[in-house]
Structure formats: structure tokens, C-alpha cells
Amino acid sequence: MSTVTAYATSGPKEPFQKTSIERRDLGEHDVLIAIAYAGICHSDIHTGRGEWGPANYPLVPGHEIAGTVEAVGSAVTKFAVGDRAGVGCMVDSCRECENCLAGEEQYCLKGMTGTYGGTDRDGQPTAGGYSTHIVVDDNYVVSIPEGIGLDVAAPLLCAGITLFSPLKHWGVGPGSKVAIVGMGGLGHMGVQIAHALGAEVTVLSQSMSKEADGRRFGADHYYATSDESTWSKLHASFDLIINTVSASIPVDAYLALLKRDGSFVIVGAPPEPLSVQAFSLIGSRHSFSGSMIGGIRETQEMLDFCAAHGIGAQVEVISASQIDEAWDRVVASDVRYRFVIDTATM
Numbered sequence: 001m002s003t004v005t006a007y008a009t010s011g012p013k014e015p016f017q018k019t020s021i022e023r024r025d026l027g028e029h030d031v032l033i034a035i036a037y038a039g040i041c042h043s044d045i046h047t048g049r050g051e052w053g054p055a056n057y058p059l060v061p062g063h064e065i066a067g068t069v070e071a072v073g074s075a076v077t078k079f080a081v082g083d084r085a086g087v088g089c090m091v092d093s094c095r096e097c098e099n100c101l102a103g104e105e106q107y108c109l110k111g112m113t114g115t116y117g118g119t120d121r122d123g124q125p126t127a128g129g130y131s132t133h134i135v136v137d138d139n140y141v142v143s144i145p146e147g148i149g150l151d152v153a154a155p156l157l158c159a160g161i162t163l164f165s166p167l168k169h170w171g172v173g174p175g176s177k178v179a180i181v182g183m184g185g186l187g188h189m190g191v192q193i194a195h196a197l198g199a200e201v202t203v204l205s206q207s208m209s210k211e212a213d214g215r216r217f218g219a220d221h222y223y224a225t226s227d228e229s230t231w232s233k234l235h236a237s238f239d240l241i242i243n244t245v246s247a248s249i250p251v252d253a254y255l256a257l258l259k260r261d262g263s264f265v266i267v268g269a270p271p272e273p274l275s276v277q278a279f280s281l282i283g284s285r286h287s288f289s290g291s292m293i294g295g296i297r298e299t300q301e302m303l304d305f306c307a308a309h310g311i312g313a314q315v316e317v318i319s320a321s322q323i324d325e326a327w328d329r330v331v332a333s334d335v336r337y338r339f340v341i342d343t344a345t346m
């Protein structure tokens, strides 16, 4: 075991405090990563504040991890000391079920092992990226291509893959009309990736305040959902709508913006249930669906795609002492567009 520095919260309303945690000794398939940057995902906040149910405290969140390999176990061949490496939302899975075998480990039938707040195979609680180092089995570590800064790469490990996976699954490409609802951490990645895939991209945001940024990210159109006329103007317009909103939204109103056979895909995960009218679906053969991050193979594909297209997150780098303030700003939709913790400040 080695002792490393981390930032933890001890309860739903408790501020972050500097602490020490143990990382396991390297097994033969393990990789020790010196974390350079860890992104702050809204899921960290839902979890840490107990919005999704009781969390395991003390909680060290962080599942957008970018760093450098510091040591490898004897059987590791994919990584060498000094390599740029990333870890996302999972650090293990059963590896045997049909979903794991299909490379969709996030849907492991026995449940993937979350990077934080879960229980590892050795029975120890998992602790995430708000720390200086992490030890992860090499199957769940990806390579960060040269040419993407580690700070702008970190958010790709959750926000990037969470949008890349459904965009690919629903076959987005030239000719696709795609809307992204909510332009926060996930949303701003979705706009960039959908644009790079060749789609015609529309942002549906609460206001027009971020329009210039949205267009810079590649949006062709930008509408405010607070403007009543948006809903009539965009009736039956989209093949695919991806909803990244962290709060409950009026699903039926969005379903009316789909073309025949269009799909409304939920990636935002509000604690409250979402309701839907049957007629919003049956009237135009609409699909109402969801998607969770992406598998390890697809995460690597996403990183390579982003590197090839010069895509990264737009980040605001913060010190570890600013985590509480950053969480409040995320909740207030005051994020441009991802906070990333510089672990050198720990």
C-alpha cells in the first residue's frame, strides 16, 4: 500500500478536505498513474450531495482522470513508464458477461466497478481522481494521444465518451439533424463531436447567453428554450436529440421536436423521475432512450477521434482548494465548460 494525497467530502453538506488515502500495491496487471488533472463532472455532485441516494463517505470523487504512468505491473504490455494515460468512470467489470464480452463494460450485468464510491474486487472502497495517484487494472486504462493537453483531455474520459457513444450508436453523420439540450460539460463536448461527425447541430439552451461559444464549438443553430417561439419553430426538426440536462425537463415538449422515427436520448441523470405521454411517442414512432458513458474500446476510439479533429474540452483549471466553489458554480450553470483540478495544487 502507498499513501497518497486526496480531497474528500465526509457528507452531503460537508466541504472538501485534504486527506490521505491508501492505493494498493501494484498487481501484475496494474498501472500506477500520477494524476495531472481531474475533471469535475455533475455526477460527482449528484453523488457527493446524496442526490442519487446515500453515498459512501468519505468520498473522493473524480472520474475524468488524465496523467502519466509512473509504474507498471510485471504483466502490463500496453503501457510503459512515462506514457500519457486516462481513466474514466469504471475501473473494473466482470469481464465475462455478454456485455463485457461485447466491449460494453459499462453495462456489465454484474455491475461495473465505479472509479469512486464503489467497492473494488479486493473489497476496498474505490477512490477517484481528486487525488495525486491512482492504481488501475490496465484493461480499464486508455492512452491519451499526443497533441491533446492533459488538462483538456481529462473531461473527455466522461463528458466526451458520454456524448460520443450515443452519437455513434444512433448513426450520426453527414445529413443528420442533431440537437444537444444543455450546453454544460457534456453538452459542449456533444456539439463539437456531432459537428466533427458531419451533423447539422442545434443547441437548445436555457438562454442565448452562450450562443457565441456554441457556434465556436460547431453549432449551426442556437435556440433558447425560455423563448416560447422556439417550440413551434423547431416542431418535427430533429433525427436525434441528446438531453444532457442535470435537472428534470418537460420530455413531451422535446419529443415534439423530433421528426418521424426520431430518438430522444437521455444522458443527463436528474434524481427526479421523468414523465412521458404515450401519444408523444406513438404519434410519430418516436423513441425515448438512454445511454451511459461508453466501453473501454470506444473510449479509446473517442480519444483518437478527438485528437484527429483537434477536439478538447474548454476548461477552467482550478486548485484543489476551489472544489466547493466550483461545485456550486456547476449547479448554478456557471461553468465554461468544465472545471479541471490541477493536482499539483494538492
Ligand code: NAP
Pocket: 040, 041, 042, 043, 044, 046, 158, 159, 162, 181, 182, 183, 184, 185, 186, 187, 204, 205, 206, 207, 244, 245, 246, 247, 248, 249, 266, 267, 268, 269, 270, 291, 292, 293, 330, 331, 333, 335, 337
Ligand atoms: P453541467 O455541466 O452542469 O451541464 C448541465 C447543463 O444543463 C447546464 O450547463 C445547463 O445548460 C443545463 N441545465 C442545468 N439546469 C437546468 C434546468 N433546471 N433546466 C434546463 N436546463 C438546465 O453537467 P454535466 O457534467 O454536463 O452533466 C449533465 C448531466 O449528465 C448530469 O445529470 C450528470 O450526472 C449526467 N451524466 C450522465 C452520464 C451518463 O453516462 N449518462 C455521464 C456523465 C454525466 P444551459 O445553460 O445551456 O441551459
Ligand code: ZN
Pocket: 041, 042, 043, 044, 063, 089, 158, 159
Ligand atoms: Zn461524469
